[in-house]
Amino acid sequence: MxxxxxxxxxxxxxxxxxxxxxxxxxxxxxxxxxxxxxxxxxxxxxxxxxxxxxxxxxxxxxxxxxxxxxxIGYVPQHLILQPTLPLSVRRFLMLTGEPEARCREALAQTGVSHLFDASIHHLSGGEKQRVLIARALARNxxxxxxxxxxxxxxxxxxxxxxxxxxxxxxxxxxxxxxxxxxxxxxxxxxxxxxxxxxxxxxxxxxxxxxxxxxxxxxxxxxxxxxxxxxxxxxxxxxxxxxxxxxxxxxxxxxxxxxxxxxx
Amino acid sequence: MALIDSILDDFFWRALIGGLGVALVAGPLGCFVVWRRMAYFGDTLAHSALLGIALGFLFQLPLNLAIAGTCVALAIVLVILARSRTLATDTLLGILAHSALAIGLVTLSFMPEVRLDLSGYLFGDLLAMSRDDLLWIYGGAAIILTLLYRLWRGLLMTTIHEELARVEGFPVERLRLALMLMFSLVIAVAMKIVGVLLITALLIIPAATARRLANTPERMVLLAVVIGMLAVSGGLSLSWLSDSPAGPSVVVAAFTMFLLVYGVVRRPQA
CATH class of the missing domain: 3.40.50.300 (P-loop containing nucleotide triphosphate hydrolases)
Structure with missing residues (x-):
């Protein structure tokens, strides 16, 4: 214990x-x-x-x-992204400064590893939340x-x-x-x-x-x-x-x- | 050296080299204007540049320095006033932009000894680019590019989500200040090219055009630089061939590329 x-x-x-x-x-x-x-x-x-x-x-x-x-891993209320900023899930996760392998692992933990190369602007509400949680997880x-x-x-x-x-x-x-x-x-x-x-x-x-x-x-x-x-x-x-x-x-x-x- | 000297002796080449230098920094900063929805903010800073010129004459300061200083001061005033929320931000920007411009014009009228080509400041006087101007442009560009390179991840992160950036330990306030300083500097150097009234166009149009072609923030910056450089070259050529005003010709060239790209590429890349 x-x-x-x-x-x-x-x-x-x-x-x-x-x-x-x-x-x-x-x-x-x-x-x-x-x-x-x-x-x-x-x-x-x-x-x-x-x-x-x-x-x-x-x-x-x-x-x-x-x-x-x-x-602290923070998952904000709603991430409103400017569509003018081209951003993939990969890039968004790697902006934490963590290595790519760690980011992939975090994405797998939240069950959305298939989204690694997707554009962040094309995610559904549930996918976006899981990506946000993965981003928080990547920072241990x-x-x-x-x-x-x-x-x-x-x-x-x-x-x-x-x-x-x-x-x-x-x-x-x-x-x-x-x-x-x-x-x-x-x-x-x-x-x-x-x-x-x-x-x-x-x-x-x-x-x-x-x-x-x-x-x-x-x-x-x-x-x-x-x-x-x-x-x-x-x-x-x-x-x-x-x-x-x-x-x-x-x-x-x-x-x-x-x-x-x-x- | 003799070759460089003879190139720099030619006003057309000086204009081109200066214009390309401005496009080099207008690209990345224009992307931030587009990403952070700061178009009106940039416009306000640009309008205050004329007040900077008036103050420069009044206190006999180097004009570029006076412009950059006035822009920085106005940017700080804007941030403080916007925080107090007595007026909506766009109202506040509208008041300050035009008041700064008007105060600048009135102040200049009190100095009859200052003979000034006003339209050169409003719409740019690219073909009157001096060697000193070139030094200013490339000195400013070196500072801006170094800052951008060193602060890149933090600037991007605060643009995506300010609170997330704060929780992750980025110095959000200082990054915002750095961005303001860079805007002020780029306005001071870009004024010579397109003038107070067209600076925002030079920042926004190449960046917005690049958005359609880019799938990462870095590629968007790179493409905005290339498009800005093409616009400068195209605009100057147009001006040379048809004797049109240089600054507006550059903006027309940029707008033409914008229309072409948005006509051909129907969907953003990412």
Whole structure:
């Protein structure tokens, strides 16, 4: 078993521009091997929070600690490329300064090695995201930061993309922090969910958070219930009266079943 | 040496050599103008060149230096004002471009002792190229090409995605400043060729033409240089044969090539 190695710590992190703070008093710790997902309504400060972690956005208050020498792989929200710039996937990856073999390998890891010589302007939404993730991987990141990685990807592609992110975490043992709107999909591929609305409303394991009153207040009863059903499907079953009973042995083949005891 | 001397004694050859030197740097910088959508920005800097000339006369500075200095100052003012977001960037550029031009013209009118061929500055005076001008052009080109070569990967990366470049440790602010300095320098040297009003054309048209033929950024730069050089040679020949104004003839030649390439090659390469 690996020791937990801390990659990022935020202490009371606050960012304000002119008016009220965009993020307010955020405390957060991210360890190697963790997948942390930030969810929250529009304008909740999600992007500002990860930009602080990336050191693109300066904090107005509080502290941030990054593990010295940690390499960060960043997958931005949407890459809008000027069609006037001729660019192949190969060239785009090699602009990291990594050797060609490493770039090819990274592209294979995200399952799009056939695109190596393609023009970056002719990629579909899902292909573009995989190329962007490959580019982040090529740099051997300790921490992978993704801003809505499934945006512009069709629904089947989205599930596959979150699967990929989890697989990559297992292979590379890096830390992952991402923003997502796809509550249903992301719940299965994350260790910790942070519900952000300027401050952290609630945070915890995905199967716990949907019962949290703060979560229900932010996202509404309906969303919370639909998520709750989604998880409990894996963990336990309901009797005809709605009472909770323990799931049978089969359910324990699911990955999130080791949380069973604490549930 | 005698041969070079006799070539440099001929105004046509001086014009050609100077023009080719400008095309050498207008190619790569024109690509950045096209990639980063800075056409209007380049135009604004070019307009301020006339203010630079006025200030050069006023303070008795070398004109090329005054032009480059004014462009740099304006570029920095633009970056600061654009950051404060009180006005949309294109409005801001429009205000500064024409105000700089107007202030330049008004200032010049207060100096009756300065006898100045205004149309030469507005549309270029290629055939009046002196040996000093050639030194300026090739000195400037050497600085610009060295900078481009050394900063290439960072410049390209910030052009593709500024935040990605920042996360990967490129000094984004300093690269932007370097690019501004290079633009100012190229405007100072290109002014002699095509004048304030046509500089943007010399930057953009060869680069846009090259886009259709190139599949990597580097090839696009190389092709833009070649196309720019062809435009200079073609324009000068036209001017020589039909006694047309040299600067506009160069732009007409570039535009003709643009039409030809876009007519023949229907799809971009990559």
């Amino acid at each position: 690996l020791m937990t190695e801390c990659l990022v710590t935020l202490k009371n992190a606050t960012v304000r521009f002119d008016g009220p703070p965009v993020i307010d008093g955020i405390n957060l710790t991210l360890n190697r091997g963790d997948i942390v997902t930030i969810i929250g309504p529009n304008g909740a400060g999600k992007t500002t929070l990860i930009k602080s972690i990336l050191s693109i956005q300066k904090l107005s208050g509080g502290e941030i600690w990054l593990k010295p020498g940690a390499r 990141p300790d921490l992978l930061v993704l801003d809505e990685p499934a945006q512009g990807v069709d629904i089947n592609g989205q599930a596959a993309l979150y699967d990929l992110i989890r697989t990559l975490r297992d292979q590379l043992q890096c830390g992952v922090i991402m923003i997502s709107h796809d509550l249903h999909l992301v719940m299965a591929a994350t260790d910790q969910v942070i519900c952000l609305n300027q401050h952290i409303c609630c945070s915890g394991r995905p199967e716990d958070i949907s019962a949290d009153p703060a979560f229900i207040e932010t996202f509404g009863q309906q969303v919370a219930e639909s998520l709750a059903v989604y998880h409990h499907h894996h963990n336990h079953q309901h009797t005809l009266h709605g009472d909770v009973v323990a799931g049978d042995g089969d359910a324990c083949q699911h990955e999130d079943c080791h949380s069973h005891g604490t549930h």
